[in-house]
Amino acid sequence: MALLELTGIGKTYRTGRTGEVRALDGISLSLAPGEFTAVQGPSGCGKTTLLLISGGLLAPTQGRVLLDRQDPYALGADRRAAFRASRLGFVFQQFHLIPYLSVIDNVLAPALAAGNPDGRERAEELVAHFGLHSRRLHVPGELSTGERQRTALARALLNRPKLLLADEPTGNLDRENAGIVLRHLVEFARSGGAVLLVSHDEESVRHADRVVRLRRS
Amino acid sequence: MSLWKLIVREMVHRKLNFLFSLLSVVIAVACLAGAWTLLQADERDTARLLAAKQREVEAAGAELQEAMRKITLGLGFNLLIVPQDQDLNELHLEGGLSSAMPEEYVNRLAHSKIVTVNHLLPSVVRRLTWPEQNIPIILQGTRGEVPILHADPKKPLLDAVPPGRIVLGYQIQQRLKLQPGEKVTLLGREFTVLKAHDERGTADDSTVWIHLAEAQELLGMKNLIHAILALECHCAGERLPAIRQEVMGILPGTQVIERGPPALARAEARSRAQENAVAALQLEVASRLQLRRQHERFAAVLVPVVFTGCLLWIGFLAFGNVRDRRAEIGILRAIGYRAGQIMTIFLGKAAILGLLGALLGYLLGAWGGAFWSAGAEDAPAAGWPGPDLGLMAVAAGAALLLAVFGSWIPALWAARQDPANVLQET
Ligand SMILES: Nc1ncnc2c1ncn2[C@@H]1O[C@H](COP(=O)(O)OP(=O)(O)O)[C@@H](O)[C@H]1O
Numbered sequence: 001m002a003l004l005e006l007t008g009i010g011k012t013y014r015t016g017r018t019g020e021v022r023a024l025d026g027i028s029l030s031l032a033p034g035e036f037t038a039v040q041g042p043s044g045c046g047k048t049t050l051l052l053i054s055g056g057l058l059a060p061t062q063g064r065v066l067l068d069r070q071d072p073y074a075l076g077a078d079r080r081a082a083f084r085a086s087r088l089g090f091v092f093q094q095f096h097l098i099p100y101l102s103v104i105d106n107v108l109a110p111a112l113a114a115g116n117p118d119g120r121e122r123a124e125e126l127v128a129h130f131g132l133h134s135r136r137l138h139v140p141g142e143l144s145t146g147e148r149q150r151t152a153l154a155r156a157l158l159n160r161p162k163l164l165l166a167d168e169p170t171g172n173l174d175r176e177n178a179g180i181v182l183r184h185l186v187e188f189a190r191s192g193g194a195v196l197l198v199s200h201d202e203e204s205v206r207h208a209d210r211v212v213r214l215r216r217s
Numbered sequence: 218m219s220l221w222k223l224i225v226r227e228m229v230h231r232k233l234n235f236l237f238s239l240l241s242v243v244i245a246v247a248c249l250a251g252a253w254t255l256l257q258a259d260e261r262d263t264a265r266l267l268a269a270k271q272r273e274v275e276a277a278g279a280e281l282q283e284a285m286r287k288i289t290l291g292l293g294f295n296l297l298i299v300p301q302d303q304d305l306n307e308l309h310l311e312g313g314l315s316s317a318m319p320e321e322y323v324n325r326l327a328h329s330k331i332v333t334v335n336h337l338l339p340s341v342v343r344r345l346t347w348p349e350q351n352i353p354i355i356l357q358g359t360r361g362e363v364p365i366l367h368a369d370p371k372k373p374l375l376d377a378v379p380p381g382r383i384v385l386g387y388q389i390q391q392r393l394k395l396q397p398g399e400k401v402t403l404l405g406r407e408f409t410v411l412k413a414h415d416e417r418g419t420a421d422d423s424t425v426w427i428h429l430a431e432a433q434e435l436l437g438m439k440n441l442i443h444a445i446l447a448l449e450c451h452c453a454g455e456r457l458p459a460i461r462q463e464v465m466g467i468l469p470g471t472q473v474i475e476r477g478p479p480a481l482a483r484a485e486a487r488s489r490a491q492e493n494a495v496a497a498l499q500l501e502v503a504s505r506l507q508l509r510r511q512h513e514r515f516a517a518v519l520v521p522v523v524f525t526g527c528l529l530w531i532g533f534l535a536f537g538n539v540r541d542r543r544a545e546i547g548i549l550r551a552i553g554y555r556a557g558q559i560m561t562i563f564l565g566k567a568a569i570l571g572l573l574g575a576l577l578g579y580l581l582g583a584w585g586g587a588f589w590s591a592g593a594e595d596a597p598a599a600g601w602p603g604p605d606l607g608l609m610a611v612a613a614g615a616a617l618l619l620a621v622f623g624s625w626i627p628a629l630w631a632a633r634q635d636p637a638n639v640l641q642e643t
Pocket residue numbers: 013014015021022023042043044045046047048049050638641
């Protein structure tokens with residue numbers, strides 16, 4: 001049974017000045033639990049668009065999304081937010097950490113969205129697991145980029161998501177740290193989670209079980 | 218982790234934005250609290266000032282009444298009722314009277330329905346030479362006034378001379394050099410000096426007063442009197458003939474003469490002084506009220522203007538804050554924060570801003586207002602009036618409204634940020 005099922009997905013952005021931008025056209029994709037799938041393609045081919053559509057953040061203009069047997073876009077805004085909080089984890093190239101919160105509080109932030117009662121314990125566990133224990137009270141500005149992305153990974157995993165969505169997670173990292181992050185994605189998939197990684201980089205998609213190539217439309 | 222921790226951490230992180238917003242709330246609340254405190258102090262000072270003036274006027278009035286009483290006592294006999302056969306030349310030329318009438322007449326007059334006269338004093342008057350001292354005097358015997366039964370009890374106009382006592386006119390006292398308490402003999406009877414009057418410049422200065430009954434006895438006039446003095450007669454000019462008729466109807470065989478006292482002019486002057494004091498008081502009241510109205514008008518313009526300015530400024534700063542935090546809002550929404558939670562983050566911050574601003578603004582405004590009013594002229598140091606709970610509540614309410622209203626539209630804007638847009642941009 002597929003965890004994520006994309007059928008005939010198309011997305012056309014409507015902009016005021018330049019008219020329409022067709023970012024995606026007729027994409028179908030299926031992702032099962034325990035599977036690590038990568039989408040690879042050049043910049044501007046619609047990778048981020050695909051990831052946001054898969055993550056319940058951007059409604060497609062064509063096609064249908066089924067996530068854990070539900071269409072997230074059929075839900076109201078608040079229920080969709082709760083749906084994201086309980087099933088999805090996000091990792092971005094820019095880390096997107098809250099700049100004034102410590103590592104431990106950043107990792108804990110999703111608990112407030114999901115009402116996660118054992119959040120603190122889980123957060124401490126994750127922080128230790130990602131080798132951030134000595135950094136747990138530091139704010140993002142005091143961390144290396146590798147530490148920042150590990151903090152973002154820990155945050156993404158706090159609510160025990162079923163699907164991890166990673167958008168160029170290694171784009172700002174050196175080889176060594178990129179390797180660490182990719183190994184953690186593999187580890188998550190091995191433990192039964194599904195991973196959707198989008199990247200323009202050939203090197204980082206090598207760790208995936210399956211690579212989907214996307215051309216510029 | 219809680220939303221509050223997130224709010225407080227953010228405030229500390231973006232200090233400048235928070236401090237400028239706080240300053241804005243503080244200014245608005247201080248302005249409100251200051252104006253309020255000033256107006257309160259105004260009111261207190263006005264009340265105190267007016268109370269003082271009122272006391273002054275009352276004191277002036279009491280003084281005037283006392284003066285009137287004394288003047289009337291000495292000279293202000295408005296009507297003199299004497300037997301018809303009394304030769305008035307005797308009175309004018311010698312200061313004495315010889316025709317008598319029954320003492321009972323005074324009671325009859327008091328029991329009559331006559332309302333134009335306030336006080337009735339029976340007396341005997343004789344000009345004689347004080348045998349023991351060999352000086353000419355006018356001997357006057359009086360008693361306390363006879364109450365007029367159908368009228369309100371009046372304050373006694375005349376201090377009656379008690380039996381066994383003697384009161385001396387100024388000239389007599391100058392001659393005899395007698396002090397109160399000393400004994401002196403008159404017509405073979407011993408009297409104790411009660412007091413001596415100050416100089417009046419009239420026949421009073423050559424008069425001695427004793428109790429009516431003793432005078433009647435010494436002069437062999439038991440139950441007889443020479444005259445009734447009717448004081449404080451309400452008899453202006455043309456009414457006099459009617460009153461004269463009325464009195465003579467009640468007391469047959471009498472004549473009534475008017476004695477227009479020169480001291481009345483002085484009394485009128487004093488009465489005018491009191492009227493002036495009252496007018497001054499009214500003027501003071503009017504000018505204080507006008508000043509207060511001016512202050513109120515000023516506050517009524519200033520406070521809303523400052524509040525509006527601060528509201529716009531807070532809104533401007535809140536917009537800047539939301540713009541700075543778009544990426545943060547985007548990621549929070551992506552990981553599942555509801556729009557309401559984002560709204561709560563911004564409005565919670567506004568609430569903290571409001572309460573903190575209210576406290577600081579209240580302290581600043583109330584202290585400043587008290588300080589200012591203490592420095593104002595003719596307002597003796599009003600000083601710190603102590604915490605005003607009502608004002609505190611108003612300040613807290615106004616500051617909360619200010620901060621929350623100012624942040625409302627930016628908070629809505631924050632809650633409506635589309636996370637997909639934000640995440641695509643960065
Ligand atoms: N909000 C948007 N409005 C208009 N065009 C957009 C918007 N977001 C992305 N695009 C366009 O859609 C295309 C795909 O973008 P994106 O999904 O970001 O590609 P990638 O992540 O592969 O670089 C690009 O041509 C981009 O300019």
